[in-house]
Amino acid sequence: LEKTLAIIKPDGLFGNYTDDIKGTILEQGFSIVKEKNVQLDEATVKTFYAEHSSKGFFPSLIKYMTSGPVLLMVLEKDNAIADWRALMGPTDASKAKITHPHSIRAKCGLDTEKNCVHGSDSPKSALREITFFFRELSAD
Ligand code: ATP
Numbered sequence: 480l481e482k483t484l485a486i487i488k489p490d491g492l493f494g495n496y497t498d499d500i501k502g503t504i505l506e507q508g509f510s511i512v513k514e515k516n517v518q519l520d521e522a523t524v525k526t527f528y529a530e531h532s533s534k535g536f537f538p539s540l541i542k543y544m545t546s547g548p549v550l551l552m553v554l555e556k557d558n559a560i561a562d563w564r565a566l567m568g569p570t571d572a573s574k575a576k577i578t579h580p581h582s583i584r585a586k587c588g589l590d591t592e593k594n595c596v597h598g599s600d601s602p603k604s605a606l607r608e609i610t611f612f613f614r615e616l617s618a619d
Pocket residue numbers: 531536540569570591592593594596597598599600
């Protein structure tokens with residue numbers, strides 16, 4: 480079984496989408512191995528999204544991700560990384576509404592930035608991201 484890091488971003492929590500999203504996660508055969516509700520600070524978001532530090536949207540991304548609490552979850556199932564990315568839909572939620580109407584971002588997101596959920600994009604980033612937020616799982 481494979482693990483991935485999922486985040487319900489501040490707009491997801493503010494919009495009361497948590498129960499819906501978790502229902503979809505369980506329905507699709509994932510188990511929620513760990514979860515933690517946290518308010519991220521700037522330093523944490525900067526490190527987490529370090530790969531985007533040179534992009535123009537970086538300051539705005541930090542503001543967004545620290546605008547309220549997030550729900551961190553470790554999801555587990557066969558092919559969890561790709562399957563969770565598919566369930567989320569494309570980064571731009573406004574496009575997702577047209578091309579992937581049943582995706583989570585289509586239902587809960589707004590645009591390229593406020594897209595409601597995060598998912599690790601590779602086995603390497605899944606390991607990095609899970610270890611980053613849940614140190615005690617780093618050995619699996
Ligand atoms: P995530 O990494 O959050 O799962 P992703 O892999 O689909 O999303 P990335 O390209 O890694 O997208 O971008 C990380 C996050 O930065 C996006 O989810 C979004 O919140 C924000 N973002 C990405 N591109 C833009 C953009 N052009 N303008 C504003 N915000 C952006």
